[in-house]
Amino acid sequence: MTFSASHKFKRVSSSRVGRALHASRGDIPFKTVIILSSLSLLGLMVGVGVMLWLRSGPTRETAGWSFVTLNQWNPVGEVFGALPFIVGTLTTSLAAVLIALPLGLGIAVFLAELCPLQLRTVVGFMVELLAAIPSVVYGAWGIFVFIPAFVAPVGNWLMNTFGNPNRFPYLPIFQGPFFGASNLAAGLILAVMILPTISAISRDVLLAVPRVQREAALALGSTEWETIWQVVLPYGLSGILGAVILGLGRALGETMAVTMVIGNVSQLSASLLSPGYTMASVIANEWGESRTPLYASALLEIGLLLFITSLLLNIVARLLVWSVARKTPEQRA
Amino acid sequence: MSESKSHQRRLKRSAAHERFRRAGNRVMLGLTGLMTLLAIVPLAWILLEVFMRGSSAMSIEFLTDTFKPTSMGGGGVWHAIVGTGILIGLAALMAVPVGILTAFYVSEHPNTTLGLAVRFGTDVLSGLPSIVVGLFVYTIMVSGQGYSALAGSVALAILMLPVVVRTTEEMLKLVPRSLREASLALGAPEWKTSFQVMLPAATTGVVTGLMLAVARVAGETAPLLFTALGSNNLSTALDKPIASLPLVLFKYALDPSRVRNAQAWAIALVIVTLVLILNIGARLIALWRTTRGVTQ
Numbered sequence: 117m118t119f120s121a122s123h124k125f126k127r128v129s130s131s132r133v134g135r136a137l138h139a140s141r142g143d144i145p146f147k148t149v150i151i152l153s154s155l156s157l158l159g160l161m162v163g164v165g166v167m168l169w170l171r172s173g174p175t176r177e178t179a180g181w182s183f184v185t186l187n188q189w190n191p192v193g194e195v196f197g198a199l200p201f202i203v204g205t206l207t208t209s210l211a212a213v214l215i216a217l218p219l220g221l222g223i224a225v226f227l228a229e230l231c232p233l234q235l236r237t238v239v240g241f242m243v244e245l246l247a248a249i250p251s252v253v254y255g256a257w258g259i260f261v262f263i264p265a266f267v268a269p270v271g272n273w274l275m276n277t278f279g280n281p282n283r284f285p286y287l288p289i290f291q292g293p294f295f296g297a298s299n300l301a302a303g304l305i306l307a308v309m310i311l312p313t314i315s316a317i318s319r320d321v322l323l324a325v326p327r328v329q330r331e332a333a334l335a336l337g338s339t340e341w342e343t344i345w346q347v348v349l350p351y352g353l354s355g356i357l358g359a360v361i362l363g364l365g366r367a368l369g370e371t372m373a374v375t376m377v378i379g380n381v382s383q384l385s386a387s388l389l390s391p392g393y394t395m396a397s398v399i400a401n402e403w404g405e406s407r408t409p410l411y412a413s414a415l416l417e418i419g420l421l422l423f424i425t426s427l428l429l430n431i432v433a434r435l436l437v438w439s440v441a442r443k444t445p446e447q448r449a
Numbered sequence: 450m451s452e453s454k455s456h457q458r459r460l461k462r463s464a465a466h467e468r469f470r471r472a473g474n475r476v477m478l479g480l481t482g483l484m485t486l487l488a489i490v491p492l493a494w495i496l497l498e499v500f501m502r503g504s505s506a507m508s509i510e511f512l513t514d515t516f517k518p519t520s521m522g523g524g525g526v527w528h529a530i531v532g533t534g535i536l537i538g539l540a541a542l543m544a545v546p547v548g549i550l551t552a553f554y555v556s557e558h559p560n561t562t563l564g565l566a567v568r569f570g571t572d573v574l575s576g577l578p579s580i581v582v583g584l585f586v587y588t589i590m591v592s593g594q595g596y597s598a599l600a601g602s603v604a605l606a607i608l609m610l611p612v613v614v615r616t617t618e619e620m621l622k623l624v625p626r627s628l629r630e631a632s633l634a635l636g637a638p639e640w641k642t643s644f645q646v647m648l649p650a651a652t653t654g655v656v657t658g659l660m661l662a663v664a665r666v667a668g669e670t671a672p673l674l675f676t677a678l679g680s681n682n683l684s685t686a687l688d689k690p691i692a693s694l695p696l697v698l699f700k701y702a703l704d705p706s707r708v709r710n711a712q713a714w715a716i717a718l719v720i721v722t723l724v725l726i727l728n729i730g731a732r733l734i735a736l737w738r739t740t741r742g743v744t745q
Contacts, residue, residue, distance in 0.1 A: 416588070
């Protein structure tokens with residue numbers, strides 16, 4: 117009995133599989149190909165990490181942890197400590213985020229809550245165009261226009277007002293000397309460059325906040341601003357945090373614009389007004405000179421550090437944004 | 450008597466508080482509009498400078514001449530235009546097929562483990578610094594073999610990939626489900642449904658994706674430093690270093706010569722015009738497609 121039942125079952129199922137196979141001839145190769153191409157996208161990211169890890173082996177072995185803690189970059193003597201670049205990257209990126217966060221949030225609120233619908237697309241598009249302008253164009257604009265016309269007067273004013281060590285001994289961030297090309301110039305340009313990232317994603321997050329939240333607050337007598345500040349923004353907080361981290365990640369890896377306006381001086385300085393150097397700009401600037409294998413390995417290790425940092429930041433940020441704004445109806449439209 | 454006085458005082462105070470709240474509301478809302486205006490300022494400023502300074506150095510010869518030293522007038526950027534064309538064309542040839550196939554998978558299996566991982570991976574990949582991508586391509590294609598146009602285009606292809614996947618996926622999702630189901634119900638296999646029903650219906654998505662991807666890499670400089678390297682010669686060889694517009698812009702902007710600086714602005718004009726046209730065009734096509742999709 118059992119034997120014949122299972123026999124019957126087998127025959128039916130195998131003929132069904134056969135018919136299905138016949139109907140969808142070519143589907144198995146097709147599915148294999150689309151899965152392979154999807155996997156290749158993931159493989160790329162693994163590949164980047166593995167290759168940079170392998171090729172930075174020489175400095176990882178000779179320098180060890182001193183690579184990130186040592187304040188000395190001497191390619192001739194083959195001493196490689198990337199601390200000044202790491203600090204430079206952190207300084208400029210954090211300055212950029214501090215400037216871009218309030219602005220980006222204001223723009224997001226305006227676009228999501230106040231702006232008339234017809235205007236929203238156009239204004240949003242204009243802000244996003246800031247992200248489309250290539251980094252190298254920002255750099256040229258920075259050198260020839262932005263530094264002489266804006267950064268220089270602002271920097272000089274800051275130095276003369278707050279940079280006097282006798283009057284403000286505990287405010288080293290505005291002390292001179294100041295020549296124009298500086299951490300401040302890089303931070304300001306980075307702020308403009310990450311503004312569209314922060315504002316666009318925050319806007320999507322705010323649009324994903326349920327309508328009832330707003331209506332409840334308004335029904336209790338809140339003004340529009342109180343509704344936004346006390347209800348809508350707190351509701352979308354994690355997504356906004358994600359937007360900020362995403363902006364930070366963009367700022368960390370920006371290369372050309374920063375290289376062109378930061379001055380490229382390898383020194384540890386607490387002042388925003390002094391010239392500096394970042395991880396990305398040292399790679400771009402010194403690549404042509406890196407003739408010895410150890411020198412190339414040192415630059416590749418900086419690349420590895422950039423990769424790991426931006427990978428982690430991106431993963432955290434995307435999880436935060438996804439937790440609020442994944443597949444909202446507004447996004448799909 | 451005293452009770453009603455304190456009551457009146459309280460009323461007065463609450464009226465003042467009410468005025469304060471309304472004023473604060475107006476101030477803060479106005480401030481957000483002001484911030485939005487403030488963000489438009491750098492955009493207008495950059496575009497204005499690029500168009501004014503760029504057009505004064507622009508000429509037909511500048512676009513059709515190849516490199517010449519500044520003592521001979523500085524020449525033009527034809528070699529870089531050809532180089533950028535080859536780099537972007539090759540990159541698109543690599544990124545578009547892989548991107549479309551990936552978008553097929555992602556749009557049809559959005560909630561499987563692999564589908565989620567790939568959608569997440571696309572987001573993360575688009576956030577990787579382009580300089581890191583350049584270094585990666587250096588390690589696999591340049592070190593040992595030398596700088597080449599091919600390596601440069603691979604780097605650009607990696608940067609284009611997430612853009613192509615994203616936009617194509619968005620447009621595939623807009624294709625009505627019934628279309629796909631009808632095709633499958635008629636007995637067409639899945640691959641035929643994908644290529645002959647879904648893809649034609651989402652052509653605009655593929656086109657806008659390609660346009661945005663080209664716009665994304667047209668000005669990319671950092672990854673080319675380690676891959677295509679740049680060259681002063683007119684070259685079409687894929688295994689040799691090749692010139693590119695952003696690389697020349699970078700070099701000329703930092704050049705002490707005034708002539709070179711002026712040429713840098715003219716190159717910026719070329720790149721920015723291209724990027725603007727592609728972005729605005731893609732946006733218009735997408736708008737037209739989505740509004741038509743809704744009315745259907």
